[in-house]
Amino acid sequence: MKCSSYEDFFKNFANKTKFLIIMHLKNRKMSVNELAAAMNEEQSKISHSLSKLTKCNILTVEQKGKQRIYSLNKDTVIPIIQLVEKHVEKYCDKQGCHK
Amino acid sequence: MKCSSYEDFFKNFANKTKFLIIMHLKNRKMSVNELAAAMNEEQSKISHSLSKLTKCNILTVEQKGKQRIYSLNKDTVIPIIQLVEKHVEKYCDKQGCHK
DNA sequence: ACATCCTATGAATAACAATTCATATGAAAT
DNA sequence: ATTTCATATGAATTGTTATTCATAGGATGT
Numbered sequence: 629m630k631c632s633s634y635e636d637f638f639k640n641f642a643n644k645t646k647f648l649i650i651m652h653l654k655n656r657k658m659s660v661n662e663l664a665a666a667m668n669e670e671q672s673k674i675s676h677s678l679s680k681l682t683k684c685n686i687l688t689v690e691q692k693g694k695q696r697i698y699s700l701n702k703d704t705v706i707p708i709i710q711l712v713e714k715h716v717e718k719y720c721d722k723q724g725c726h727k
Numbered sequence: 728m729k730c731s732s733y734e735d736f737f738k739n740f741a742n743k744t745k746f747l748i749i750m751h752l753k754n755r756k757m758s759v760n761e762l763a764a765a766m767n768e769e770q771s772k773i774s775h776s777l778s779k780l781t782k783c784n785i786l787t788v789e790q791k792g793k794q795r796i797y798s799l800n801k802d803t804v805i806p807i808i809q810l811v812e813k814h815v816e817k818y819c820d821k822q823g824c825h826k
Numbered sequence: 827a828c829a830t831c832c833t834a835t836g837a838a839t840a841a842c843a844a845t846t847c848a849t850a851t852g853a854a855a856t
Numbered sequence: 857a858t859t860t861c862a863t864a865t866g867a868a869t870t871g872t873t874a875t876t877c878a879t880a881g882g883a884t885g886t
Binding site for chain 1: 735742743772783806811
């Protein structure tokens, strides 16, 4: 099952785990265990998320020995995040955006 | 409860109903009943969605008699959608992105 | 004040996605 | 071929979000 709609694409940003993975990969590519360690989460949890992110081409993978190294598709993702940052700055902080 | 995180913001795009509302408002501002009719959905369903969209400043409202007219915050939303369109075009269509 | 139209809201339920846990797979080394 | 390390996967469960239904509230006209 591939990412087949805009909704599917956006779901990857609408979940804390997946969003944090994206944030971690902004700086450098990482293996599954590296991510799990950095985020202090279970490996399988990370793997499930990575699977969906990759299906939407938000991430790419390369095999390196036993490891699988995930990288962010920066072309798409960075500009989107920047736009949202700008939006939040403008509309949210001002009004103290708290739950 | 305001939109207080990137995840919250993205949740509005990750749901069919909310996403369709956004699409409908790309062209013109509409009242609740207009949207409900155009989308062939229940009024309360639309209202619940409008509420969340508005809390994240993705939409704005104005009162016009008995009606409440909702408009899209185009500054933020249009560019984001365009980026995702480009992404889907590039990575998805090519490979036949089906479920 | 009352009736009507339009919209919002709360609570219950239904639908869906995320997490967990156990286990399978795959690569490399011995 | 077997062991080890790294990751993936399936199924069950938990957690969250969406939808529905009934009703309340707000604006306008009479």
